[in-house]
Each structure stands twice: as C-alpha cells, then as structure tokens.
Amino acid sequence: EPEVTQTPSHQVTQMGQEVILRCVPISNHLYFYWYRQILGQKVEFLVSFYNNEISEKSEIFDDQFSVERPDGSNFTLKIRSTKLEDSAMYFCASSLRGAETQYFGPGTRLLVL
C-alpha cells in the first residue's frame, strides 16, 4: 500500500540554524500539507500546497517557513532560523484531491536547543 514517507525521523539543531524536513507524498497525490504537534498539544495545520503554490497557510506559517516541491516526488519544509518553540513533531500529509482523505507520514521530531 502506498504511504507517505518522511526524513529524517529525528533532528536536533541549534537555535538560529536552518533545517529542511523532507517528505515523499503518495505518488499520484496532488495536494500536500504540513502539520505540527508540539509535545502534549493539538495537531496544528501549517500549510497546504497545490499546483506548485501555497493554497492556504496558518498564522504559524510566518516568513521563517517555506515549502517547496523541488522535483516530482519530494515536498520540503524549510525553517530558516529555528527557535526553541519550533521544537515539535512535524507531519507531512498528502491527498489525491483537495476535499479528500489526507494520508499522514510518520513525522519528523525536531528538537531545537
């Protein structure tokens, strides 16, 4: 069964450093998403991406964040200058169409020191 994959599974970084989280969505899916879950809190929407552009973003997704689909298979989330409060589990998801089931990857646990 096709699945969403994410790398790395864990990343530790120093405050102020740039990180890139990588995702490979399900191959025929057209919509891509990033969510995050701070420890002990709700899963929160960050951004959705379709047709090579952002279709919606939350207030959390400020200028420090960017997303890219550099090729036909990868979908990345970049945090330019990490803060302590960026420590969270980051989930990538994809769906075939906009109003369809989103399938989630296993997540990347980011720890900012």
Add this chain to the structure above:
Amino acid sequence: AQSVTQPDIHITVSEGASLELRCNYSYGATPYLFWYVQSPGQGLQLLLKYFSGDTLVQGIKGFEAEFKRSQSSFNLRKPSVHWSDAAEYFCAVGAAGAAGNKLTFGGGTRVLVKP
C-alpha cells in the same frame, strides 16, 4: 472558523469492554469528519471518515462512528477493546468542497487498556 472538541483527555477501559470516544465539532457548512489514531512514536493512521451518505460509518480495526448533525457530534465506538487499541485518538474536521481542505484537530483522547 472550524473547531473540534474532544471532552475526554484520558479514558481507561478494560480489555474486552466497549469504548466510546466523544467528538463535537463546529463548522458552518457540511463537514468532512475523520478519526485518526496515533500509537506511541508513530504517525497518524486513518481509522474512518464521513463525507456524506450513511451516518454510521465503519472503519478499520472494528471501529465505527456515527455522525449526528443535530448534536454536531461524531463519536467513535468499538464494541470490544483489545490491548493493542491503547493509543491516542484524534477527531478532525475538514471543509467539504474547499480546495486545500485544511484539517482542524481536536485535542485528542488517550486510551489506556487494562488487562
């Protein structure tokens, strides 16, 4: 704005007993509703979804959920719990028909299964 409330933060249930997890949503139009399960250290696995039609939906692992528009609820049930059902369960609402379909999650209910 859409929102989801899961009133129970923790539930403890004996193995073999029935389980019901509550979910209330707020959304101005027809919602898409989902239940996801997260085992420790794992990602989010879809249990079931409601888009339209029959208000009682069946999912994987023997779970079912019932959409009640009048109560704005989408409660998850399982008749007989197994030890492997110990996990955190998330209810989510999406915007039907909207491009992008942002999901809004509830706070989750952590289920502990006693032997």
